[in-house]
Amino acid sequence: MASLLLKHLQTLVTCDDGDRVLNNVDLYCQDGFIRAIGPDLPQSADVTIDGSYYWCYPGLVNTHHHLYQVFSRNLPQVQNMELFDWLTTLYEIWKGLDEQVIRLSSLTGMGELMKHGCTTCFDHHYVFPAHAGNLIGAQFGAAEELGIRMFSSRGSMDLSKKDGGLPPDSVVQTVDEIMKDSARIIEDYHDPRPGSMHQVALAPCSPFSVSAELLRQSAILARQYGVRLHTHLCETKDEENYMRTHHGVRPLEFMASLGWTGPDVWYAHGIHFNDEELRELARTGTGVAHCPISNMKLSSGVARIPEMLALGVPVGLAVDGSASNDGSSLMEELRVAYLLHRLHSSKAAPSGYQVLKMATRGSARLLGRDDIGQLAVGKCADFFLVDARRLELAGGEYSPADVLATVGLRGPVDYTVVNGKVVVKEGRLVCIDEEKVAEEARQCCRDYLAKA
DSSP states (O other): OOEEEEEEEEEEEOOSTTOOEEEEEEEEEETTEEEEEETTOOOOOSEEEEOTTEEEEEOEEEOOOOGGGGGGOSOGGGTTOOHHHHHHHHHHHHTTOOHHHHHHHHHHHHHHHHHTTEEEEEOOOOOOOTTOOOHHHHHHHHHHHHTOEEEEEEEEOOOOGGGTOSSOGGGOOOHHHHHHHHHHHHHHHOOOSTTOSEEEEEEEOOTTTSOHHHHHHHHHHHHHHTOEEEEEESOOHHHHHHHHHHHSSOHHHHHHHTTOOSTTEEEEEOOSOOHHHHHHHHHHTOEEEEOHHHHHHTTOOOOOHHHHHHHTOOEEEOOOOTTTTSOOOHHHHHHHHHHHHHHHHGGGSOOHHHHHHIIIIIHHHHTTOSSSSSOOTTSBOOEEEEETTOGGGTTOTTOHHHHHHHTOOOSOOSEEEETTEEEEETTEESSSOHHHHHHHHHHHHHHHHHTO
């Protein structure tokens, strides 16, 4: 059994039920789980790290991403577009996806996440061109190469342009095709056990690209298998207008009528909920993945996170797709979320520590996981270390629990540990050759875009 010991940690921010911040303690991990926390532990380990100058935090948990979009970020033609035009333009590129694009974009996006302290990645993949191969399998393969904890989704679309939707015909499927493949992917990849490295959710894309029948059948199938449900909702006013025009109701009412509320459901964005809808989210335990940078770039709006937190709505943090963020750093998202809500809500805004807890405990809750997102005995050994002696942190030492959101962290973390194994060391990925993968990714991206 592999073991890891952190000795004499300067500070351990647990994000546990007691919100403990511990000083000068050891942390011992064995077989992927935390076995002991305390001063001067007697255990020895296969790997020992001197933590005398390190702050230790629970691994960040990303609750919404589109990894395939890494290869369509920073494109000049979409920089000033809002969501519907942006999607319509990019679908003409995304219809060329294949297994190699998925593998290399996933390595790139998840590698960036890991270098900035993320230990669990949820990805919302919903573009399945005909004959593109086993795309979800390629994602899980990339996650295994890197050593990250992966929560993928079998996304879907069944409304193309001819049906009044946005995507081209080549990337939509029938409800029967989607349900059959959803069952296959759950059976092949979903592991519900504590400490699982592979899990699956069902995630139709959005109410303006899927039918009511697809949403209804997805909810039924997900609950038969005991997996979670995810989609985009209330991201833009255009979406709200679309739903009123086509269905005569607001988005949340439409989703609720199809079984899409409850503690096994979380939505990406959730910007345009009204007061009554926020109370309904809280009542049903339906969650929201907050994507502040994407929301800002696409001019979608500001999610009502302070009100959600006050009401008890489950809230996690996310980077969203790299084409609407242009990056995959949940660490950057922490500081942007903190500053955005200070600007927008003043004293009602969450503190730096509350934003950190949103990205750890809150995000874990959205994914239905109580074994990640905190540092406590019996929980997964997922965490990251930051050297407190960094020049850019001088003068910011007074509250390590807040500092990642208030001062922020430029550059990668020093160590990232997933499942008790060091996967980032001195800011570099351990399990892959970064330069080799970067060059392969650049060439693959060039070829992919040239075909569009």
